Amino acid sequence: MIAMFFLKFTAEGLSATSYLIGSGGEAVVIDPGRDIDRYVNAARERCLAIKYILETHRHEDFVLGSTALKAQTGALICRGRNDEVLYGDARLNDGDTLEFGGMMLRALETPGHTMDGLSFALYESGHPDVALMAFSGDTLFAGSCGRIDFYGEGRKAECAGMLYRAIHEKLLPLGDQAILCPAHGAGSVCGAGISDRDETTIGYELRANPWLSYDRDTFVRNKAAEQHLYPPYFRRMEQFNSTGTPPAPAGPKPLQPPELAEALLEREHYLIDTRMPTAFAGGHIPGSLNIWARGNTVIPGWLLEADRPIYLVTGQPGDVATVARYLARIGYDRVEGYLCGGFEAWQNLGMPVDHVGAISVDALKVMRDVENIRLIDVREPHEWQKGIMPGAGMRFLGTLKDNLPDAPKDAPIAVTCNVGHRGSIGASILKNAGFTNVYNVLGGITAWKARGYPVVIPENKD
Template structure:
């Protein structure tokens, strides 16, 4: 209940009901009563982020006026009143789909957000209208999360099992999903045929668009340091993890197995050969509307699985912000028999090299 408190050692935690993102959303204010009755930090969940506020569209467009109003009131009446000095610890950082443009900053303060977060200076009416106009993507795995939240998640917390090359190949032959979590340049240079590339730091944000919950999941990496991927799989409900290729991709090719490659172009090569390609922009629509490469078409990377037949014909070159999402897209299309290249560095490198874009 709102206002309930409990102790953790010398700290006192207070429950703040902060609906808006969902009707049940809470925040938790932390105090050190031996020193002061003022809060020292607040865990805001999905209510308030660095540079952003939580999304409010989960209950349908007809309820956005209500949920946006609730969120506005929660922020202004429960969070901002705690004091500018208070550390603000949100549940998500940059790249999360729970906010449109979350800043790449893990910890902030209420005072800093008042100075820098543009949505905190809006009136209540302006804030509601802003929330009406937001265009956000909803990963398919959200449905699994809703089910787990209602029924309870599995209690098992398995570790990724190291797989020998023969064990790995047997799982592949039985229909396992193969995910290569290396960076785009490494994947383009060589990878296990039929694998999809979702780089390790982007796994939590993008895996849910492309992987199912039935077929076993096997991971290809550098051969070590895969625990963050394991944690991400558990957190988004992938209980079908089967293991990882011991020794990484090197063990695959050293065993004499077939290797696939992916065409990867730098921006100068693309500029010289621009008329040879059909261009596909897989960034968020809001990013595309700011600027894009002339002549390109657009499909958000997360929408590609249901729109394979809609990709441009011809010699396809895919670009995104920096080359990571475009390599997901190119690897997905490669698995469907579509020959596609990725642009290393994406439109960011294109602009930094001085090549033109179309604004708007």
């Protein structure tokens, strides 16, 4: 019996998963993220030398850490064929094998999500006919499969057909017993309807994954009909993951309130306040964008340009390193400073303070009945189809700054979402755009429904 180590790492918010497999003093890392210390420390603790770094494809939604991990460990980077990717030590073909310790990995060409897609089947070296695990990248997920829209509307059917063949000809033949290890979990933007379960197998997916019950024509038709959001930062991820990326940047510098005030005057910047919406509503630095701490995993990719410096105001000291790490994962390296002592230190020195309104759903109901308050729902389009507040204008948060309401700057405007987090981001965007009478709806549509107020299903214009 061969001893094997297996570790799964998850990047919160992104729902991106990477893996370390070790055996006989050697290890492989699959789809490493940028914070490479996780893999280096895990391998060191188990006396493993990282031999190979494998990529299932050029990821679109986060920065790969392959080149940084290679620089620290000397491991070889192996990936599929993609002439746009300028780094790597080996281009693997279908059927190529890699051995480490007492284990063997076989490369399987699985295009569809991307043209360079690879999956990897793991075997014990002495049993090359029984796959232990299948690392499926963005080809097959728990309960779903990868999106196929990256090459444009005109190629969706072609890509869907490739994905169908990859699943049915390469992954399913590995057998029911193979543990499925995809590159993403529930909540990822790289697939729709991914199930929220940490473990699955090929056999379970055959029985429970609706996409595996379709014949080819139905699969292609349904997959090509999917509509996905495409955050602007995806293009930047393509660039990062084509050229290789440097190590993650050093942490931001501590700034006293006067130092931060001076920095904010010098150049264009982003000031992100990571406190919860109620704290932000009570008082914040003028010009702040209220993205709660965990929201910095993906949302900045819709709202921020990468070439401007970023400064942080946090509610907890530990949030500084966490938020900086989240931002680095999606390519924001210019997190240059944070406010020492948080907002309390700023206000205690009598520095300028701004506010946005916070309103309960009961108060909103009254205001809508007796005065002309506008209502904006900033959730995603698929959320609107489950019901919106009557009369709400639908303006997706990711494009709100370029799709501002056509209203007087002093008009009362309430912003709602699911529970109030994204609503506060939207309210801060409107405030920074010059609207002076802005409210965030606390509890959002969740609270609205809990109070028994009506919702309507908007007409689907598609």
